[in-house]
Amino acid sequence: YPCAVCHRSYVTLSSLKRHSNVHSWRRQYPCRFCDKVFALAEYRTKHELWHTGERRYQCALCGDAFLTYYSLKSHQKGAHG
Template sequence: MRVHSGERPYKCVYCNKAFTASSILRTHIRQHSGEKPFKCRHCGKAFASHAAHDSHVRRTHTKDKPCTCTLCGKSFSQTYELKLHMSLHSQD
């Protein structure tokens, strides 16, 4: 099936939301079913999507902190954390 721009042929049977790809619909349906097939090997916490799992591992279990403050050099794993930190500099 070829999907044209703006077309959303994959509909959720639970809430009628529509999606452009069947894979996105499958992930969405997990919100209704409670299925969480992606398990963290570090702590056992489970997630409905691969993206949520990866984000959890990066934030919680790795030292990967790519967002660095240009003023003081402190590093953060998430952009929003850096933005919050930068607001503290502007209060000085």
């Protein structure tokens, strides 16, 4: 299901509908730390992690923690093969 505005593709129609809020003018979830406002609460929550430095993704092999899932996977591939 491609987005008509930005052309990103989604696996389900419900995901596309949720994404469409990003392009609406109804941005109702302000960041508690800066002036950014988000269309979805989950986007705001992920953004706020950059302000707090909270590291939610922990490596099961060594215990190091990371801000993003991508960073964790990159670490695991590089450090643990």
